Amino acid sequence: MKKVHHEIVSGSVITIICALIYFILIPTQVKLKPNAELGPEFFPKLVVATTGILSFAHTMIQLRSLKAYNASLKDISFSIKGYIDHIIFIALGFAFLLVVEYLGFPITVVLLLIALLFFFGSKGIAKNIVIAVIYGVSLWYLFNVILKISFPPGIFGI
């Protein structure tokens, strides 16, 4: 896919998102104020509409220039393969958030670190465990005990 294809894809996605926000999200999520001159929905509507129009224009411009680049819409293809690592990464983040309520911060963060270290390519199980434990516990100690920013304890009490 050439650059122009990327522009078309991103442009159209943003236009669609803006339309969704404008027509669906705003009416449902913005609590209106009866007889207000400039109500709470004014600014979001203005912003989203402008952004939507701009991205629509951008997409159109890019569509028109397809010919100049000797490309066509048929060349647009998606491969999720390139993004699998990123999905796993974010999933690890979510996993941390789900588990931390139960296991408590220090344990979960050490587990997360071990997983991440392997995921990012650091080799050596002993090395990774040591790094994870030292860093995770020090962070927890620094924030929880010294700075007194408490992390809610899990079922183990820490």
Next chain:
Amino acid sequence: MEFMQVLSSFADVSVWVSLILGVIVGIIGGALPGISPSMTIALMLPVTLYLPGVDAIASLMGAYQGAMYGGSISAILINTPGTASAAATAIDGYELAKKGKAKKALLMSLYSSVAGGVIGIIILLFSAQFLAKIALKFGPPEYFGLMMLSMALIAGISGKSLMKGLISAGLGLFFATIGLDPIYGSTRFTFGNINLFDGVNTLSVFIGIFALSEIMMQLSLGRTELNKKPETLLMDKDTLTIKEFFAEKMNILYASIIGAFIGILPGIGGSTASFVAYAFEQKRSKHPEEFGKGSLAGIAAPEAANNAVCGGALVPMLTLGVPGDVVTAILVGALIAHGIKPGPLLFVENIASVYSIYIALFFSLIVLSAVGHLGINASATIVKLRKSILLPLVFVICIVGTYSSGGSYFDVYAMLFFGVVGFLLRKYGYPLSPLIIAFVVGGMLESNLRRSLLLDDSGAMIFFTRPLSAFLLVASVVFMAFMVHSNQKEKKAAEAKKEEVADEDDLA
């Protein structure tokens, strides 16, 4: 003379110890993502209550300046702004770090911070009363004009595509509307979740968009690449030359003035000031295309501005008793707890405390430059870690920092969301800075617009019947036109250079 008396009280060792400890705590607090300058000061507050007045003031001023500088350390080294005011520094700072010039970037940040702080104090010293009068002239319409001017700068930093920059800014503005409506209190896009009532946590956005997106971009390099030992050769000849620093002298001067002035206005502080200074300098610079690729000017401007904010924010606090930003608001509490009541009578009744504050600020900058040096040598070693280890550590500190800023894991969810948003935007070539500026400014833009309409019955005309706001609005339009025009000129020049029309880089 009273001034001499106060000065002599600074000869006490305990005061210098307080100064040094304050600066150190400030730098560390600033460097830790999620611990903002106001939080650092708030955490120190209970301790300072047990200290005598001068010591307490010394430590707090030291922490203030230290924190404003400290944010740049993590911004430069790991693309994670330690404070919101260092987000602009991350843009060029991290690029320099990637090229192995981390030490140079850190030194530039340190010296610019000190220079900015000094200029901020000078402005405070000589024109406090005068500036306070000007600050009072800024009502909601004028704040709106100023925010419009800041938004106009976006046109300048959009890089190659103004259209995409505006779209990015539009997204930023949209995210800024999440939360309670500032005038009516209606919920907007909160999905019934009270954690969103005050809007998205600023740090979730900053850390997500900068740090997380960067980590994800790095992920694309592949495990073998990430596990390679980084080349340490580049670190050797890496310090800042005097020539390089003085090349930025006008930049720093302008940035400090911008920072001090924005600091003077209550409610606006370091994050706005640093971005405005960054965008302003990019437009003023003879090499604007270098911004975003590792330009030293791109570090000097925001760092000078955010330290100048310290001096500026003290102007209304000392002269009017009205704090100029979040940190000074806490300082007011600290001063009151020591029996010093900031207000118009402070200069008359308790000039000694005013002198202590001035002197403490000045000395704290001296301490900062000394302590900062030590910190740089220590922190630059972070760059020596291989990425397969560094990136997980950075991710975890992002989580911890984001959690700490609001005491809630919800903010961490938000950070992950914005990480994905930032990553996608980068992948598809949308500039991130406009989104950030729009997000920071958007809230104040809207609230002051609607607030202005409440002030009297003239409706929209209020912006033009008041000379100052009319001037600011006209200036923003002119500015924007100028930016667009010079953007077009640059584009044509760039296109004329290039023989090929098509950009064949395959982004998949």
Next chain:
Amino acid sequence: MKRKSRLLSIILAVVLVFTLTACSAPAKEPAASNEPAANSEPEKKLDYPTKPIELIVGYAAGGGTHLAAELLAPDADKFLGQPLNIVCKPGAGGAVGATYVAKSKPDGYTLLYATVSLPTSLYMSDVEFEQDDFVGVAMCSDIAEVIAVKADAPFSNAKEMVEWAKANPGKLTWGFPGVGSSLHLTGANVMSALGITDVVKEVPFDGTAESVAGVLGGHITAVSCFPTSISEQVKAGQMKVIGIQAKERPADWPDFPTFVEQGYDATLTSWRGVFAPKDTPKEILDYLDKAFGELIATDSYLERATTLGEGRAYKNAAEFTKVYNDACPAIKAVVEKLGLSAK
């Protein structure tokens, strides 16, 4: 071989440190804590508190409410037997912190430091707690709000302000920090008591600093704020106080006339105090009631509170719970009148 054993010893050392840290960090040795000397009656020995007590503050660190909560910390060890950990969970005008406490285990180790915004958020937002999810433990302060104007305003007392407002409808603009804040509600209460709600304009700001600056700069006519925010400006002659909203003139502010004495019935004050979740066992509540009572009664507390400008207005658990429960319908009425009701 050597490398492996070195690595092993490092791991062992780290695990040891980890265990020690995890075990010793949170709790104080129970043996070190004594029951306060006064509590020497031959009662059933209460197994509380055995670890530090968390006091949740629903506002940003360094802000007014946080600093007020910090007043309780220095002597906590002596009177409560354990240190008081003050944790800020800001958001939604105190509602985030309140939700956290309402959902926490009612074992006496999680308390809430709240203000009159607690009942406000009940009616203004769709919150996950109810009025009776909390019981009062101790009221710490009760601050009266003032309406202040610039020194050169064309009126100097409540009556003149009413006359001016009625003669110039829509021209009197008054500012406050934040829709639904205690200053918004108390200010609205004053306007309603003065009977000028329909002829004045509300202008919400993002913070007290901006609203006070707005008055000083002549952009708005009046501001609703706490006395400490403008006391210096008043002393300097730059601003004047139209009235303070209290039943009688507070000892700290003898020069500010109350609305009551000027003939208008406005007495909604902004209290701050400690709450506990509703199912906390009675023995623990009694213990806390007594302990906080003694803590707040000390001179050192009074000294710290006065320096901060917070003052002291103590009510014990039973009285404070009554204040809270009485305030709820009153606040509900104001919220509905302002059109801010969530339901």
